[in-house]
Amino acid sequence: MSSENGSGSGGGEGAPPEQLALIRDSVRKAKVPRAKPRTWRGAALAPHLPVARVLVDKGVLHLDRYFDYAVPAELDADAQPGVRVRVRFGAGRHRVRDGRREGGGLIDGFLVERLAESDYSGPLAALAQVVSPEPVLGPELLGLARSVADRYAGSLADVLQLAVPPRNARAEQQPSPAPLPPPQPPAPGSWARYERGAAFLEALASGAAPRAVWNALPGPQWSEEIARAVAATLASGRGALVVVPDGRAVSRVDAALTALLGDGRHAVLTADAGPEKRYREWLAVRRGSVRAVVGTRAAMFAPVRDLGLVALWDDGDDSHSEPHAPQPHAREVLLLRAAQDRCGFLLGGWSCTVEAAQLVESGWARPIVATREEVRTAAPLVRTVGDSDLARDEAARAARLPTLAWQVAREGLRHGPVLVQVPRRGYVPRMACAQCREPARCRHCSGPLEGRDGGALRCGWCGREESAWHCPDCGSFRLRAQVVGARRTAEELGRAFPAVPVRTSGREHVLDTVPGAPALVVSTPGAEPVAEGGYAAALLLDGWAMVGRPDLRAGEDALRRWIAAAALVRPQSAGGTVAVVAEATARPVQALVRWDPVGHAVRELGERAELGFPPVSRMAAVSAPPEALAEFLRSVELPPEAEVLGPVPLPVTAPGRPRRTGAPPPGEQWERALVRVPPGRGAALAAALKAAQAARMARGGGNGGEPVWVRIDPPDIG
Structure with missing residues (x-):
């Protein structure tokens, strides 16, 4: 068995220091000392470079290294660096027959390089098969994959599963076309x-x-x-x-x-x-x-x-x-x-x-x-509508639109389609107090109460029904939908504008384009279709729900989703208007009105620098059952500058719901801790977490085999 031997890669002048550190670390790992030549026994081996260094397709951290195999003479021509191979690995690997190691199950891998001798002193197993003589893993891709694995505290095999698509023999047998000569430089x-x-x-x-x-x-x-x-x-x-x-x-x-x-x-x-x-x-x-x-x-x-x-x-x-x-x-x-x-x-x-x-x-x-x-020439006019501005007429109340938003929609429909963006799909997924807007929680487990298709309130975590809810903060007995989804909104708008066709675009059915004729297009963020000639107007509903999410990126994400929808609207010179239903004093709303996302991002960056939040700092999230998490945090040798935040309980996953990677199994209570380091120490944090996770896996999973999930740069830390 060889030591780890990541492929090298060159650094770039002016690159971010942490990126260069990862690449230089890859070059350092490529320098593996060679042992003295050994005497080979048994069947005929390749006469030149008889040792193959192989990366086996085992995405576990304690096996994140290369293994040496002997190259049989009959595989010499095809066993070139970069090809897919199959080798024996696992139980039975240590059995020796005729001077060669045999046994173990067959497993896929990549041949990384050919060597004259191995730094492993024992007998080597032979390559079982060259799957294809097509080289698919070059040194540049290998170096990149190693850098990504190191940055994210992962295994090289896992990264290569993302980087190299599965083999298709028929596609491999078809010749690729000849490359075309370079084109002429384009005009600006x-x-x-x-x-x-x-x-x-x-x-x-x-x-x-x-x-x-x-x-x-x-x-x-x-x-x-x-x-x-x-x-x-x-x-x-x-x-x-x-x-x-x-x-x-x-x-x-x-x-x-x-x-x-x-x-x-x-x-x-x-x-x-x-x-x-x-x-x-x-x-x-x-x-x-x-x-x-x-x-x-x-x-x-x-x-x-x-x-x-x-x-x-x-x-x-x-x-x-x-x-x-x-x-x-x-x-x-x-x-x-x-x-x-x-x-x-x-x-x-x-x-x-x-x-x-x-x-x-x-x-x-x-x-x-x-x-x-x-910017003023290309952008639409943006108008703000406070959520407290209730509609003054029956049609507007039926569509839960403030008067100004209703007027923008009516005027826009005279000239073309109108886009309506709602934060979430479906029927009334979450409920809140109608008076103080505090989220409605289950009295038994504090889970979120849901009301679907007009049915009884039910907890999203434990499933219990709630028939006598009242707000513990203000005492109100009235509920409202935290966010009304696309289908419900489409029905309400259809009643308010009965002569106008209504189309929906969301997760179940995403429209690519819509005609330029008058119509209401109700869409969730990211699913907005492009209108021929641009939308005449856009309504951005329930903005308070997007800005008020308990997440570090709530404001940034709300502004990004609003601008993505508003960018599909005609310019102000062509009558394009956007109405956003959110408090005008909110920073993302002001950035949308001025069409200044760069200024908003710079201010957010300054605040995060003061608070020590990403991306100014580097952060990792560690999730596990409480005892396993405590054991892992005790075992990891964190950099001296590291700061551990938490742990805090994670929401319980309801039975029958899809489980995200790193989320607890349905019904189980997990905790999460955040580990933060200052700029320039992200590589040290990733290396420490990877080493602790590898040691834990080598011991068989640590505390009773309970899982521990590590994620570098978690997308949500709210």
């Missing part, structure tokens, strides 16, 4: 609307590696602007990678690239394509036939040759956070790639996250923004 086009926009394209076309945070203007031009950045990179003879949140965004960038460059210049990587097509496209990229990629989250690992640009659209979208271990975020992976490959970096969106603002504030990236005149 709508990039000319931004300060430094045209200069960014020129730098990409010249072979430079500019790094930018781009605050896009509202409207549909964003996909064409990304396509021009890709075209400029291809013109320099390099490759480009674009990651967007969902398939609808992929389709828009795909269409823009095809219109600008023609067919055959780029590959599309999404799960919806099916295993054969997706693997065929991935192989075309791996073989160098295609130099540009656009895709969803999994495309962040696409093995693009001579990478010149990585681009990410809307980094605040939840879809960019991988739910499978070790749960990396696409933004952080692309930052690692920008440092490792010394390539350009573009982080774009209509809004601006705190992480994006930090990249600019630190000087690592430059801002690409439009002038205030350009």
Whole structure:
């Protein structure tokens, strides 16, 4: 057995210090001392480099290292670095026959490198099979995967499961097309609307590696602007990678690239394509036939040759956070790639996250923004409606809309479709006191009370019915829906505007586009369809519920969702109007009115710096049953600067509900602790947590085998 031997990767000048530390650590781990040559016994082995160093597909931390195997002579030609292999591993591995180790179950793996000798002193088992002679794991991808595993306290095998798609033999047998020559550099086009926009394209076309945070203007031009950045990179003879949140965004960038460059210049990587097509496209990229990629989250690992640009659209979208271990975020992976490959970096969106603002504030990236005149030209008029402004007429009361919002909808319907954004789908999912708005809780377990389809109130945790609820804070007996979902809203609006068609777009059925004719389009955040010619107006309902969530990112997320909807509305010069039902004094509401997401993000960043919250600090969440959590925290050797917050109880998962990764099993009470370290100590925190988790797994799970979940950079810490 060999020691751990991560593949090396180069650092990039000007990269964030923590990204460089991870990459340099990967290079250090690649230097493994070689033992003296050994005498081989038994069957014929490969005459040259008879040892294969293999990464087995076992995503457990105490086995996160390479293992050495002997290369039989008959597999010599196919057993090349990067290919998929099968080896014997596990029980029975120590049995020796004819000088070779045999036994154990067959398991998949990747051949990392070939060696003249092994630093393991005992007899080696032989490779059982080369699954395919197609090399799928190059040194660049291996180095990136090791950096991601180290950053997120995960295993290399788990990262490679995300990075390398499953094999499809039929796709592998098909030849990839010949690469096309580089295109001509594109004209700036709508990039000319931004300060430094045209200069960014020129730098990409010249072979430079500019790094930018781009605050896009509202409207549909964003996909064409990304396509021009890709075209400029291809013109320099390099490759480009674009990651967007969902398939609808992929389709828009795909269409823009095809219109600008023609067919055959780029590959599309999404799960919806099916295993054969997706693997065929991935192989075309791996073989160098295609130099540009656009895709969803999994495309962040696409093995693009001579990478010149990585681009990410809307980094605040939840879809960019991988739910499978070790749960990396696409933004952080692309930052690692920008440092490792010394390539350009573009982080774009209509809004601006705190992480994006930090990249600019630190000087690592430059801002690409439009002038205030350009913003006023492109943005709709935004009007605020306090939730206390109840409607004064029967139609408005029926639709639970304040008078101004009802008037905006009525006026907009004269000229085109009107978008109505509601925070959550379904029928009245959660209840609150109608007078003081305190959430309605179960008297038995303090779980949230729900009222579905007009039925009796029922606890969302223990399932008990509640027939005599009253508010413990103000004594009121009246309830209201915390958030009224899309279906209920569509019915109420249909009664208020009986002559207007009503369409809904949400999780069960997402619309891509809607006609430009008058209609009410009720949508949940992220599912808003694009209207032909833009929406005439938009209503953003229940804004208080989005801003008032007990989460660190509540304000940032509310502003991002509002701006994403408002960006689909026609400009103010064309009559476009947005009404947001929320208190006008709230900071996200003011940022929406001024259309200033960058200013909002900068202020949020300043407050988090004072409080020591991410992204200024690095944080990890550890979740487990109480005794297992206490034992784990006692065993981990945290950096001296680390601060442990908590533990606190986690909400109990109701029976029959889907369980998220790291959430407690239904009915079980877990606790969570947050571990915080100052800037520059994130790598040390991840290494300490990974070492403690690996030691715990090697002992068989610690306290009775109870699970302990570790997540670096948890998305919610509220």
